[in-house]
Amino acid sequence: MLPKLRYWWQAKRSSFWFVPAVMVLDAVALATLLITLDANVDLHVVERWPLLFGAGADGARGLLTAVAGSMITVAGVVFSITLVALALALASSQYTSRVIRNFMRDRVNQAVLGVFVGIFAYCLVVLRTIRGGDEGGFVPTLAVLGGLILAFVGIGVLIYFIHYVSTSIQASRIIAAAAQETLAAVDQLFPETLGDHADEDTDANLARALAMRAWVAVPADRTGYIETVDADALLAVARAHGTIVRMDRGIGDFVVAGTPLVSAIDHGGLDGAITAELNAPYVVSRQRTVEQDVAFGIRQIVDIAMKALSPGVNDTTTAVMCVDYLTAILVRLAPRRIAAAHRLDQDALRVIARGPSFGGLVSESFDQIRQNAGGNVAVLLRMLGALEAIASRTLNSDRRRVLAQTVEAIAEAAERTIDSPRDRARLGDRLTRVRDVLATEPVVFVRAHQDGRAAR
Incomplete structure (x- = not known):
């Protein structure tokens, strides 16, 4: 409730x-x-x-x-x-x-x-x-x-x-307000630090075993955007029926009534009542909200950047400002642990969740801006600076690989759209700096201990 x-x-x-x-x-x-x-x-x-x-x-x-x-x-x-x-x-x-x-x-x-x-x-x-x-x-x-x-x-x-x-x-106030709301959601949803551990479950044998099981699709009873999901209630339903529940739609996704919302492994004991029980933990609304959907907060800022980069507006300053606030969000998110997909109950798998990933949020932040910033040296330089700042806060090798792929995509866009030798040289220098940061293990300062000593 x-x-x-x-x-x-x-x-x-x-x-x-x-x-x-x-x-x-x-x-x-x-x-x-x-x-x-x-x-x-x-x-x-x-x-x-x-x-x-x-x-x-x-x-x-x-x-x-x-x-x-x-x-x-x-x-x-x-x-x-x-x-x-x-x-x-x-x-x-x-x-x-x-x-x-x-x-x-x-x-x-x-x-x-x-x-x-x-x-x-x-x-x-x-x-x-x-x-x-x-x-x-x-x-x-x-x-x-x-x-x-x-x-x-x-x-x-x-x-x-x-x-x-x-x-x-004013644009600065609107962008800052959206970013502040998104940062609050990051702090609430991902409070734990990541360390050197992976984000998601990587048990390939378990994934193959689950793929071979007989899954029964449970349809949604409403049409709209998934705003929140009560994970504890979903886990309780799976425990009560002795089954495994797989989320086919995650927070922020659009679901149509009658299409699969979740799937469950049928042991022969599932009945029609489970449809209502598995729909109950979901709140479906006509629009997305930021509180449990960090990607939607990022989406708002990206949309403003897209409007600023459109030919009819051509407001580079606003687009750069959007990149700056996206940097702040991803820097906050970089060292945070994103919940694993597999949710256990007394060592028994009960729920396979569907949620955000670091790579997905990076793509949500920069892909469309990169695709529409061709030839805009200021925006491309600021995006490289953003990735440099994010990389300096990222220890996890998988996440650093995602950032490296994004850097190379920006390098390809610059190579294809920038003709001026001077501008290409500036972008080349920044690319070298970002690649060096990604190739170097970052030094992360942690919070000082109570006795006054600090650790690195």
Whole structure:
């Protein structure tokens, strides 16, 4: 249930209504609290500060009506500004439509809308309790003062929001936000360091033995992108049925209802109920998310780079910036252990997982940029610099081989598309440096011990 709850929370957090709705409820609760305090506790505040609290029923109504009207108007302006920012982000042709979700889940955008709608709701609740002299006379002085203070808070928030929107649609902010989200996913999904061990199971005999078994395909019951998978629940189903489950679709893959989602070895005891049990651990949605899908975070940045390299835009600086942030992601990932494909339960194989690999993520990061950066010396040089930085953090021989293959692919692209002797010389010098780094065992500094000694 935990992945499903996490998915529910992510969906609510990404919506444009959840945070404003919570803030409206908070504003209503604050108004109710202050009104109750005014009605039941005699604070003598009017006598002590008559200029601050001395407004009568008509004055209080006028003040709160003006605040409520202006706040709901500004809320509409905020919503319009947000939509205009989204439209500009798309119309600029520098960004991909996949970054719209980042705008929607931005806490500042949600909170600002919540502030203005919340102040409006606060004023409505307080207005309802004000009565003139003929009606028994009640003016909640503290609540009215609270409305005045909230009006000034709203003014400050509006000024800040205008500044925030003007900076949030810049390419650097959008790329940095996508990279930061991806880095957080790397830290969460791959917390352990790799050392000198291999990433994946390499037992060829086991792979051949499993290939000879009779596998029964279990179809998906929904169509969409696989957003999360509860690995523990999948392991529990395999244990309960005494079988081995193989994931045919991994996180981030698109699955069509009725096509194979997983496969299981049939010992003669499988029945139709296992289809529902094996579908239950999967959360299938209409779009991919970054939380368990590092490749999607990389995909967003690559898409921005592709737009920047398109002939209609030709923005080399943005493409270089994308390569820089992809470097940061892969440098963070390089020393991390990626979970093995074979999941055991008391030394018995139960689940053959389908997940990311270091080589796949490197290809996702650089292949399309390389294919579209032909003739662009700045981007090709920056990609070689990126691979040099990643290689300096990579101990595993298989991963270094992947980086070497990517370097040679970039060298081939440069050889084919760069004509200037000077530019070819610059690229040749950088290629030599990268190849030297890949040929040299890197020195990796580990965290210092508690007694103050450091190890290499």
